[in-house]
Amino acid sequence: GIQVEQSPPDLILQEGANSTLRCNFSDSVNNLQWFHQNPWGQLINLFYIPSGTKQNGRLSATTVATERYSLLYISSSQTTDSGVYFCAVDDYSGYSTLTFGKGTMLLVSP
């Protein structure tokens, strides 16, 4: 099956700093989503981005499908950005299920 690798595994930032999270995948995808799992365990959709670039406030994401990677940018980080960021992909297997990476654990300190 498709492999999804996220980096870095852990990241500690001071409030106000910027960061870039990376997601590499091993095969062509027809769906790529970024999620934020907050400290209460809730999985929050950030982006549906199988290709191209999207922005939502301080967050933006870019997927280069031909090179099989996606980047999540967090600017002017806040303590509420802390949590685990997951990249998940759906390949062309026909089942529309998501394969998740292991996540990036982000801690933003005041």
Add this chain to the structure above:
Amino acid sequence: DTAVSQTPKYLVTQMGNDKSIKCEQNLGHDTMYWYKQDSKKFLKIMFSYNNKELIINETVPNRFSPKSPDKAHLNLHINSLELGDSAVYFCATSALAGGNTDTQYFGPGTRLTVL
């Protein structure tokens, strides 16, 4: 209104018991899923249901059985619970299925603890 809801939020039970987790969605989506998140926070697909038909079962033990009474509900029944079943279980939905792609929306999760 919560788009995808799960009950209960927490479930603590003894080994060997049978339990159910309920999932309801009000998005009108065609496909529902169950994912399992283990103690290392790794998320993995368990089941996918489209219009009451099981699309895929990812080598999950047959002690786990999804049941969909209607398009808006997908419940997860677990028989003879084992310690290794302790995890957080997430329900999810999407509008499309069968190779088509769309955003998946996740419920709040159910934390199952087996003692």
